[in-house]
Amino acid sequence: MQIYLPIAEMPVSVLLLLGLGAAVGFISGVFGIGGGFLMTPVLIVLGIPPAVAVATQTAPIVASSTTSVLAALRRRGVDIRLGLVLVAGGLIGTALGVWFFAAMRRAGQLDLVITLAYVTLFSVVGGLMLVESLRDLWARRGGRPAPVRLGREHPAYMAWPLRMRFPRSRLYASVLPILGLALFVGFAGAVLGIGGGFILVPALLYLLRVPTGVVVGTSQFQILWTGLVGLVLHAVQNQAVDVVLAVILITGSVFGAQFGGRLGRNLRADTFRLLLAVLVLTVDLRFVLELTLRPTEPFSIAAVEGR
Numbered sequence: 001m002q003i004y005l006p007i008a009e010m011p012v013s014v015l016l017l018l019g020l021g022a023a024v025g026f027i028s029g030v031f032g033i034g035g036g037f038l039m040t041p042v043l044i045v046l047g048i049p050p051a052v053a054v055a056t057q058t059a060p061i062v063a064s065s066t067t068s069v070l071a072a073l074r075r076r077g078v079d080i081r082l083g084l085v086l087v088a089g090g091l092i093g094t095a096l097g098v099w100f101f102a103a104m105r106r107a108g109q110l111d112l113v114i115t116l117a118y119v120t121l122f123s124v125v126g127g128l129m130l131v132e133s134l135r136d137l138w139a140r141r142g143g144r145p146a147p148v149r150l151g152r153e154h155p156a157y158m159a160w161p162l163r164m165r166f167p168r169s170r171l172y173a174s175v176l177p178i179l180g181l182a183l184f185v186g187f188a189g190a191v192l193g194i195g196g197g198f199i200l201v202p203a204l205l206y207l208l209r210v211p212t213g214v215v216v217g218t219s220q221f222q223i224l225w226t227g228l229v230g231l232v233l234h235a236v237q238n239q240a241v242d243v244v245l246a247v248i249l250i251t252g253s254v255f256g257a258q259f260g261g262r263l264g265r266n267l268r269a270d271t272f273r274l275l276l277a278v279l280v281l282t283v284d285l286r287f288v289l290e291l292t293l294r295p296t297e298p299f300s301i302a303a304v305e306g307r
Contacts, residue, residue: 002014005052005245008245010048021256023252023256036194037198037283039193043057045286052241053193054234055238057194059243060250063250063254068216072220078168078220081166082166082168082171082178082214083218085175086200087225089179091226093186097186098238101190105238115291119291122283122284125198158174159173162175185203190230190233195223
């Protein structure tokens, strides 16, 4: 069954989009992170214009983050004070990201910017996760314990000026690196259509040493508010949010996430990290091939708005 997407200006199969939403929701449930980093590239592969894919994917991110935050609040898994600092930096990054998105779209370079950004981000994040997971796996096979980081070992940047206490996270740290991290995640989320959880969660764990019990809830708290602002800005400034596409994707992802969450609880930690790294690098490979392979039609003619 075909349905016409008014903003993307193309017909698509409803069953295909529902299946895609369910598959990405399942993967998100398995790994406990938002599926924006996977959904946006797949939508682009299916022919959805990159601008529409990035902007529309923000809607499912907001929907999934809302349910995650509500669940985390019930079990006291959100550091509100730390979350508000992250939101402050994230909102600035989101506003800058939407402005940059619009500027690149007007310049006709948005597709190239999105592809290059995905290749760079996924290569770094996926490569680091793969190296770490293989090192831990190799150590376990050799009978050696994996290296453990002590909670009292804090890096120098946490002693920068403007320090603040975060009792829920047992932190006394400068807000400057926290704001910088949140700004980067908000900017990347607005430009690439990703929630940023797969960046923010490891950063909170390894860079700020936030306890695992509040990491996911606090991360989702920031992603919820920055995603909501990004969604509104994309809709108002760029007119790139396709409501029909968003509703279909949300419907499919809700069902898939339920089954994925059950499977994810049974995975070993080292297997979990290895599979996530392979998943990120697989998506990265697709963009690398797009940049390196010679296109079938090197030149094309397209109408440009305002010309």
